[in-house]
Amino acid sequence: MTEFISSKSARLDQELALYLKISRNQVLSLIKGGNVSVNDKVVTKAGFALNLGDKISLIKPQITPIQSEFKAEFDVEILYEDSDILVINKPIGVTVHPAPSVKEATLVEWLKQKGYTLSSLGGTERAGIVHRLDKGTSGVMVVAKNNQAHTALSQQLSSKDMGRIYLALCDLPLKENCIIDRPIGRHPQNRLKNTIVSGAKSAKSAFANILTTQNKRVNLIAAKLFTGRTHQIRVHLASINRHILGDDLYGFKSNSDRISRIFLHAYILRLIHPRSNQIMEFKAPLPNEFYELIGKEVNKEIVDESTTPSILCDIFRDSSYWMYYN
Structure with a gap:
């Protein structure tokens, strides 16, 4: 059992979240589960009004393990x-x-x-x-x-403090670097897909051309997310008639057997370390399939030079003058 004294007049869920350093959703689950008492009386209302000096008691519930019927036989x-x-x-x-x-x-x-x-x-x-x-x-x-x-x-x-940059191979180059700010919701006819839906959840992405092969059949672009909707990059590109190679669900069409996957890769992740508060940057190397597809016309060294994290971050640093779709 964990016990502490309320430091001020506040809502029970707010005081618990502050003291335990956990999310409000986790606190809500504890309170509704009957695991929290105030002055030795169980309280199940998150908005219960605390007074300065109230004793709050927390009984940790039994942990229900993750249920799984499958064994992971892949490497990460x-x-x-x-x-x-x-x-x-x-x-x-x-x-x-x-x-x-x-x-x-x-x-x-x-x-x-x-x-x-x-x-x-x-x-x-x-x-x-x-x-x-x-x-x-x-x-x-x-x-x-x-x-x-x-x-x-x-x-x-x-809060958007976590930064994510993706790389993708597309069927057509962008007309120019652009911002797409269009709401995304469930497709009315195909529940496997999302689409642009007026009044749905807001979604914002930025896209930049990186490399284009001479025949313009393979185009390397970078994408930065400002929100995180399901299939966001794929939906936003489809809305301007651009399609990721291999993404048949969102309109890519090819009879070629060489397209073995959806050519979308989460490349860079920037975050603030939760303990040290240090800004950290991580890169997942570009998969070999990308090099195999684009490398027939573009030298690997050129691809690597064009996709260094510093260059990509500089590209997205100021997008205020880019084409804007809404």
């Missing part, structure tokens, strides 16, 4: 690890979260098998996943190794 490259965070290079073909429709091991199962799970104060064991990538997208992801790190990183994601 670890780019960085310390006591608070794990940074990985997610391979293509791996789904991040389990779902009834997913009949194979996911990244969550891999994390559990490797011992990377959080004992949530809410009573449920969970993976410390902060953000997700589509099954067909490879690249850099950060995973929290404790509840405090998860809360801090989630706040960075919400």
Whole structure:
């Protein structure tokens, strides 16, 4: 049992979140589960009004382990690890979260098998996943190794302090570097897809041309996310008639057998370390398939020089004069 004295008059959920350094959603789960008492009386209302000097007691619930019927038999490259965070290079073909429709091991199962799970104060064991990538997208992801790190990183994601840059191969070059600020919602006829929907959740992306082959059939572009909607990059590009190679769901058409994957890769992740407050930058190397496709016309050294993190970050530093789609 954990006990402490209220330092001021406040809502119960606010005081608990501040003291425990966990998210309000986790606090809400604790309170609704009957695990919190004020002056020795169980309180189940998050908005309960505390007075200065009230005694708050917390009973940690039994942890419900992650249920899994699949064994992860794939490898995941670890780019960085310390006591608070794990940074990985997610391979293509791996789904991040389990779902009834997913009949194979996911990244969550891999994390559990490797011992990377959080004992949530809410009573449920969970993976410390902060953000997700589509099954067909490879690249850099950060995973929290404790509840405090998860809360801090989630706040960075919400406040836009966490920066993400993707690389993609497209069927057509951009007319010019651009910002797309168009809301994204579920497609009315195809529930596997999202689309631009007026009044749906806001979504904003920036896109820049990096390299174009001489025949303009393969075009390397970079994308920066300001929000994190499902399929956001793919939907926004489709809305201006640009399609990622291999992305049949969003309009790419080819009879060629050489397109073996969706050519979208989470390349750079910048974050503030949850303990040291140091700005950290991680890069997931560009997969070989990208070089194989673009390298027939563009030298690998040119690709590497054009995609150094400093150059890409400079490109996106000032997009105020770019073409704007809304």
